[in-house]
Amino acid sequence: DAKTTQPNSMESNEEEPVHLPCNHSTISGTDYIHWYRQLPSQGPEYVIHGLTSNVNNRMASLAIAEDRKSSTLILHRATLRDAAVYYCILRDGVGGGSNYKLTFGKGTLLTVNP
Amino acid sequence: SAVISQKPSRDICQRGTSLTIQCQVDSQVTMMFWYRQQPGQSLTLIATANQGSEATYESGFVIDKFPISRPNLTFSTLTVSNMSPEDSSIYLCSVFTDSFVEQYFGPGTRLTVT
Numbered sequence: 001d002a003k004t005t006q007p008n009s010m011e012s013n014e015e016e017p018v019h020l021p022c023n024h025s026t027i028s029g030t031d032y033i034h035w036y037r038q039l040p041s042q043g044p045e046y047v048i049h050g051l052t053s054n055v056n057n058r059m060a061s062l063a064i065a066e067d068r069k070s071s072t073l074i075l076h077r078a079t080l081r082d083a084a085v086y087y088c089i090l091r092d093g094v095g096g097g098s099n100y101k102l103t104f105g106k107g108t109l110l111t112v113n114p
Numbered sequence: 115s116a117v118i119s120q121k122p123s124r125d126i127c128q129r130g131t132s133l134t135i136q137c138q139v140d141s142q143v144t145m146m147f148w149y150r151q152q153p154g155q156s157l158t159l160i161a162t163a164n165q166g167s168e169a170t171y172e173s174g175f176v177i178d179k180f181p182i183s184r185p186n187l188t189f190s191t192l193t194v195s196n197m198s199p200e201d202s203s204i205y206l207c208s209v210f211t212d213s214f215v216e217q218y219f220g221p222g223t224r225l226t227v228t
Contacts, residue, residue, distance in 0.1 A: 043219030104157040
């Protein structure tokens, strides 16, 4: 599985934007970049995913570098509820079966200060 | 989307015993996954369970220790057999919807082995 590298932790203030980086220098052409987050005492939840172009949804934005070797998850206005561990995961978009499984790294623990 | 429930939500068990964890999904899904999250760690995939076929186990996990049943498209069980304190973890089940994009996670079963 292609590997991702994220900072262990980051801190933000409430209502400020947060940029969570992820490096994935060994990404393959068919790997999608997925972001999940895990709130305290809950299972992970999907945030966003993308392949090459920047993506926006109601939760966040995903900015993907032109060479696809890095990406940034952007929370436009952090709230206390956004305090969680954020996981950047590469998932092969080709084929089925085991290609669909998610391999979690250590993620980034985001602390949001009031 | 998919709503997943797990039973029990938590349990304290004696070493040497077994515990069966149930996972119920509110819709029919093809692929189900079982993960383990040890204290302070990230998620590790135990196995993939498809209805009508044997579960596929990841390296380091064996069927004798973690037998899985998948009797229909909405239900699965994971048994943790002959437990030791090292099995103390949160066990989560997870599914893809038909789009195979977002993966949904249950709330987890917190297991403590004494």
